[in-house]
Ligand SMILES: NC(=O)C1=CN([C@@H]2O[C@H](COP(=O)(O)OP(=O)(O)OC[C@H]3O[C@@H](n4cnc5c(N)ncnc54)[C@H](OP(=O)(O)O)[C@@H]3O)[C@@H](O)[C@H]2O)C=CC1
């Protein structure tokens with residue numbers, strides 16, 4: 001990929017988008033464009049088409065979406081289905097019609113069936129029913145994956161989909177209602193420690209298992225996909241290592257230095273019992289994660305402390 005290629009990074013201010021932007025800049029890509037959601041609402045099909053037509057990017061990377069944890073997904077199914085279909089479909093359709101050379105779409109591990117064999121292989125897509133708490137978001141993401149696959153099949157274009165596992169890191173969302181588990185735990189344990197080690201309430205039973213990839217590793221996988229023509233349409237991206245939510249809680253509690261009680265709120269959903277990714281395909285191509293969980297939690301906690309008065313909170 002030429003370093004002066006014109007790359008439009010949708011969602012460039014999000015946790016993943018900001019990390020991708022950092023990696024691209026560091027690698028010397030000099031012609032990056034990004035727009036905030038206020039400057040360009042990606043749900044507006046005409047605005048997206050006109051923007052791509054005027055900017056004529058060589059590459060589009062889609063890191064823009066309506067994103068949230070289990071409760072947000074469960075409580076706002078319409079937004080998670082509709083907004084994500086609008087955002088991705090507007091970008092994919094305009095990129096195809098306006099001859100963008102390469103398109104990288106970001107899906108999610110939740111596209112795979114709730115009870116598929118573990119670890120999850122790309123070929124398990126659409127082989128059984130989805131996890132109810134996030135099937136809306138999952139169906140939107142599956143649509144994006146299939147749209148890119150159809151463009152590859154029918155027009156032979158380099159439109160490729162990456163399926164990230166649970167991601168975390170700097171610039172994450174720390175809103176306690178809409179965030180994912182890892183940033184929520186960091187904030188909850190920190191604020192409880194500051195409050196004389198008061199009890200921390202966590203959701204569900206603590207028994208589900210999750211895999212966590214540090215966002216800089218995710219960004220590196222996107223740039224890897226940018227710089228290599230990947231032979232297939234769909235690739236899992238993860239660490240290949242998972243832990244229980246209870247073990248995650250104990251790890252973060254220790255890292256933060258909280259010594260109070262942990263209370264599990266069984267009125268909140270557990271979600272899918274496990275969603276460990278099979279990452280053989282990306283490993284065989286040469287990509288592998290670099291940041292292990294403990295180091296990633298430390299980096300994220302330090303970022304949280306530095307930005308404690310201005311950390312991001314995404315509201316629905
Ligand atoms: N976080 C995770 O655990 C996982 C994330 N993913 C995927 O990775 C990608 C990035 O996620 P993440 O960085 O965590 O999400 P964030 O919520 O941090 O960022 C989302 C970005 O999308 C942009 N956006 C949202 N709605 C619109 C809109 N209507 N118009 C224009 N821009 C919009 C936001 O722009 P602005 O800031 O300008 O409002 C923001 O920059 C998504 O595709 C997500 O599905 C996949 C698996 C796991």
Ligand SMILES: C[C@H]1O[C@H](OP(=O)(O)OP(=O)(O)OC[C@H]2O[C@@H](n3cnc4c(=O)[nH]c(N)nc43)[C@H](O)[C@@H]2O)[C@@H](O)[C@@H](O)C1=O
Pocket residue numbers: 068069070071073108109110134137138165166167178179180181182184185201202203204205208210245268269270271272
């Ligand atoms: C990336 C992925 O993210 C989502 O799926 P999820 O992994 O289930 O989401 P989560 O990170 O919010 O929860 C993981 C587990 O953790 C438990 N949990 C405990 N205590 C808290 C807590 O305080 N907050 C949260 N959010 N979860 C908690 C929670 O009960 C659950 O068992 C979907 O967006 C899905 O579509 C998707 O793509």
